[in-house]
Amino acid sequence: MAHGVCVITEFRGGAFRRVSLEVASEGRRLADALGEPLTAIALGDGVAAAAAALGQYGVEKVYAVDQPRLKDYLAETYVPAVAEILQTLQPKVVLAAASVDGKDLSARLAARLGAGLAQDCTELKIEGGALQAKRPVYAGKDLAWYAWADGAFPQMASCRPNVMDCLMPDSSKQAAVETPAVTLPAETRTRVVSVEAAAGKVDLAEAQIIVSGGRGMKGPEHFAIIEELAQILGGAVGASRAAVDAGWRPHADQVGQTGKVVTPTLYIACGISGAIQHLAGMGSSKFIVAVNKDPDAPIFSKADYGVVEDLFQFVPAFIEEVKKLKAAC
Amino acid sequence: MDVVVLLKQVPDTETVIKIGPDGKSIVTNDIKWVINPYDEYAVEAALRLKDSQGAHVTILSLGPQRAIESIRSALAMGADQGVLVDDPATEGSDALGKARILAAALKGIPFDLIVGGHRAVDDDENQVGIMVAELLAVPHLALAVALTVENGQVRIDRPIEGAKLTLEAPLPAMVTFGGAHAVWNPRYASLPGIMKAKKKPLEVKKLADLGLTPDQVGAAAAKVKVSVLEMPTPRQAGVKVEGDTAGKARELVRLLHEEAKVI
Ligand SMILES: Cc1cc2nc3c(=O)[nH]c(=O)nc-3n(C[C@H](O)[C@H](O)[C@H](O)COP(=O)(O)OP(=O)(O)OC[C@H]3O[C@@H](n4cnc5c(N)ncnc54)[C@H](O)[C@@H]3O)c2cc1C
Ligand SMILES: Nc1ncnc2c1ncn2[C@@H]1O[C@H](COP(=O)(O)O)[C@@H](O)[C@H]1O
Numbered sequence: 292m293a294h295g296v297c298v299i300t301e302f303r304g305g306a307f308r309r310v311s312l313e314v315a316s317e318g319r320r321l322a323d324a325l326g327e328p329l330t331a332i333a334l335g336d337g338v339a340a341a342a343a344a345l346g347q348y349g350v351e352k353v354y355a356v357d358q359p360r361l362k363d364y365l366a367e368t369y370v371p372a373v374a375e376i377l378q379t380l381q382p383k384v385v386l387a388a389a390s391v392d393g394k395d396l397s398a399r400l401a402a403r404l405g406a407g408l409a410q411d412c413t414e415l416k417i418e419g420g421a422l423q424a425k426r427p428v429y430a431g432k433d434l435a436w437y438a439w440a441d442g443a444f445p446q447m448a449s450c451r452p453n454v455m456d457c458l459m460p461d462s463s464k465q466a467a468v469e470t471p472a473v474t475l476p477a478e479t480r481t482r483v484v485s486v487e488a489a490a491g492k493v494d495l496a497e498a499q500i501i502v503s504g505g506r507g508m509k510g511p512e513h514f515a516i517i518e519e520l521a522q523i524l525g526g527a528v529g530a531s532r533a534a535v536d537a538g539w540r541p542h543a544d545q546v547g548q549t550g551k552v553v554t555p556t557l558y559i560a561c562g563i564s565g566a567i568q569h570l571a572g573m574g575s576s577k578f579i580v581a582v583n584k585d586p587d588a589p590i591f592s593k594a595d596y597g598v599v600e601d602l603f604q605f606v607p608a609f610i611e612e613v614k615k616l617k618a619a620c
Numbered sequence: 621m622d623v624v625v626l627l628k629q630v631p632d633t634e635t636v637i638k639i640g641p642d643g644k645s646i647v648t649n650d651i652k653w654v655i656n657p658y659d660e661y662a663v664e665a666a667l668r669l670k671d672s673q674g675a676h677v678t679i680l681s682l683g684p685q686r687a688i689e690s691i692r693s694a695l696a697m698g699a700d701q702g703v704l705v706d707d708p709a710t711e712g713s714d715a716l717g718k719a720r721i722l723a724a725a726l727k728g729i730p731f732d733l734i735v736g737g738h739r740a741v742d743d744d745e746n747q748v749g750i751m752v753a754e755l756l757a758v759p760h761l762a763l764a765v766a767l768t769v770e771n772g773q774v775r776i777d778r779p780i781e782g783a784k785l786t787l788e789a790p791l792p793a794m795v796t797f798g799g800a801h802a803v804w805n806p807r808y809a810s811l812p813g814i815m816k817a818k819k820k821p822l823e824v825k826k827l828a829d830l831g832l833t834p835d836q837v838g839a840a841a842a843k844v845k846v847s848v849l850e851m852p853t854p855r856q857a858g859v860k861v862e863g864d865t866a867g868k869a870r871e872l873v874r875l876l877h878e879e880a881k882v883i
Contacts, residue, residue: 366754366759366760367759370754389746391762391763391778394746394747394750394762395750395760395762397747398715398746398747398750398751398754399750399751399753399754399760401715401716401747401751402716402719402750402751402754402755403754405716405843406716406843407714407716407842407843407844408715408716408747408844409844410744410745410746410747411744411746423847426744427744427852428742428743428744428849429631429635429637429646429741429742429743429744430633430741430744431852432636432637432852433637433639433646433849433850433851433852434849434850434851434852435644435743435846435848435849435850436846436847436848436849436850437844437845437846437847438844438845438847439843439844440842440843440844440845443843443844446844480759480789480790481759481761481787481788481789482787482788482789483785483786483787484775484786484787484788485785485786486780486783486785486786487783487784487785488780488783489783492783494780500882500883524883532800532801532802535800535801535802536800536801536802538802541779542765542779542799542800542802542803543779543799545800545802548633548741549633549657549658549741549800549801550800556882557876557880557882557883567633567634567636568633568634571633574852574855575852577880577882578876578880578882579855580872580876591857591860592855592857593855593857594857594858595858595859595880596858596859596861596872596875596876596880597857597858597859597860597861598860598861598868598872599860600865600868604865605865605868605869608865608866608868608869609869609872609873611869612869612870612872612873613873613883615873616873616877616883
């Protein structure tokens with residue numbers, strides 16, 4: 292009989308990713324609603340020593356597979372290992388992070404286990420003892436609730452970063468850690484050739500604050516003020532497709548229906564008109580600020596705080612005021 | 621080299637989505653249908669391989685009759701052949717059902733490389749391509765913004781914040797594309813291309829042609845399905861910050877700090 296909730300964590304660079312703590316917290320809420328236990332599967336290099344701390348987020352027991360080969364995610368090592376544990380555990384609900392690796396792992400596991408999967412969910416609940424998952428479709432123009440067929444276990448869902456609330460860690464709690472013996476394939480075909488990492492860069496999808504620029508920025512050199520504002524706010528820089536197509540910003544910065552879909556607590560759009568494809572990518576931000584010199588720009592209809600101004604005048608003045616605030620705090 | 625593109629037809633991204641009377645599907649009249657933008661990048665990437673080193677490019681799509689138009693568009697861009705799986709018995713398939721159908725179709729099409737999008741911008745399932753890779757037991761490299769094939773190995777670059785990751789796998793393999801339009805800038809179909817496309821082979825297959833039975837895919841086999849579609853609560857326009865430039869800057873900081881409490 293399928294029983295309990297199991298979360299699959301991501302362990303990178305010696306720590307659990309924040310999104311995994313969000314997933315564990317959500318797992319705790321679902322486990323409570325079911326009245327069943329919460330377990331976790333943690334793979335990684337050095338993960339066994341860190342695993343007990345997942346207890347602070349409500350995990351009761353962690354199945355940890357600690358091997359140097361599991362430092363980076365590769366489907367060929369991760370999928371068989373996690374599948375083997377899940378087959379023994381038989382959980383009712385399986386949750387993972389909707390990160391690039393988490394989505395790859397979840398989809399492969401679902402195909403291998405013959406399970407139903409809802410990716411990139413923004414809300415989960417238990418109804419009549421079964422999972423229901425809400426996820427944006429059409430890049431957020433609509434919201435779909437997914438339900439699983441009777442007896443279709445595990446019910447699998449991946450959770451969009453930055454959406455599910457993290458529990459306050461309870462440092463008095465520790466999870467039990469078990470290290471099951473799993474067999475990894477002797478060789479893998481896929482190879483990480485190189486990783487060039489930029490230190491300290493915040494991932495757009497996980498950024499709490501995003502400052503974006505559009506065609507109104509008029510050229511790549513003017514993004515210096517956007518960068519400066521993002522930096523003092525501790526946020527990341529985004530862009531509209533117009534700014535990316537013009538070659539002013541790297542394509543990884545594009546926010547929208549064919550770019551990143553983001554949900555920061557604060558999104559500041561500068562010189563962006565608010566085309567439907569752009570709104571689709573940032574429309575569920577908690578607070579939206581729009582800076583645009585055209586009072587009729589569609590972006591104002593979605594903005595919590597609208598500033599009708601020339602951005603080249605306003606943004607530097609705003610930076611000064613933010614600096615004053617930070618100095619006072 | 622044989623390259624197969626998984627191509628889905630989706631509503632144009634300008635489309636304002638309306639929910640149908642059943643409350644779980646969308647109103648599809650008056651929709652302009654286009655190739656899923658990410659699949660269009662995959663078509664472009666496949667054609668670049670064809671241009672640089674020679675490749676036979678097949679477009680594979682699961683969908684209704686109207687999807688033929690999108691397949692023809694890809695043929696007009698330069699792809700060689702099209703296969704459409706169109707069968708009422710496939711309706712109501714979940715992502716795994718769709719992946720089973722595409723994987724079964726791929727058993728009948730030679731491939732070294734399968735390419736597709738990382739998501740289709742309609743239901744944004746984010747999983748069909750990956751599941752196809754799993755069912756065919758081939759490596760999958762996600763979110764490619766650069767692609768090369770050399771000595772039987774496929775290599776991609778994936779952006780990771782401000783930097784990049786390079787991955788490699790032996791063929792046969794699957795690559796899915798992310799990245800913005802600016803990366804791939806898909807070519808337009810030329811007039812001669814459009815003329816030629818009309819004569820290129822395009823097969824339409826039924827489930828039985830793939831050796832599948834309706835109980836393996838379709839609504840009855842779906843493990844997960846949409847129960848309700850909702851419109852998000854429309855965002856209300858908030859306040860316009862007033863004052864001179866410096867005054868607005870001060871007021872915005874105050875609002876974000878004291879009211880929204882986000883800075
Ligand atoms: C298939 C498809 C997919 C797409 N996907 C995306 C996507 O993912 N993301 C995306 O963003 N777009 C996407 N688009 C493009 C989208 O339709 C718009 O073209 C684009 O978002 C416009 O970018 P923008 O707002 O920067 O430029 P514009 O629409 O040109 O707006 C510029 C704004 O800047 C303002 N401005 C100018 N100067 C100043 C100044 N000095 N001070 C203040 N304000 C100023 C103007 O008033 C104007 O409102 C897509 C389009 C298609 C067809
Ligand atoms: N009906 C389909 N026909 C062909 N390819 C598809 C279909 N559905 C999904 N795909 C492929 O799978 C990718 C991911 O789609 P999805 O999982 O639906 O977001 C798409 O970009 C396509 O490459």
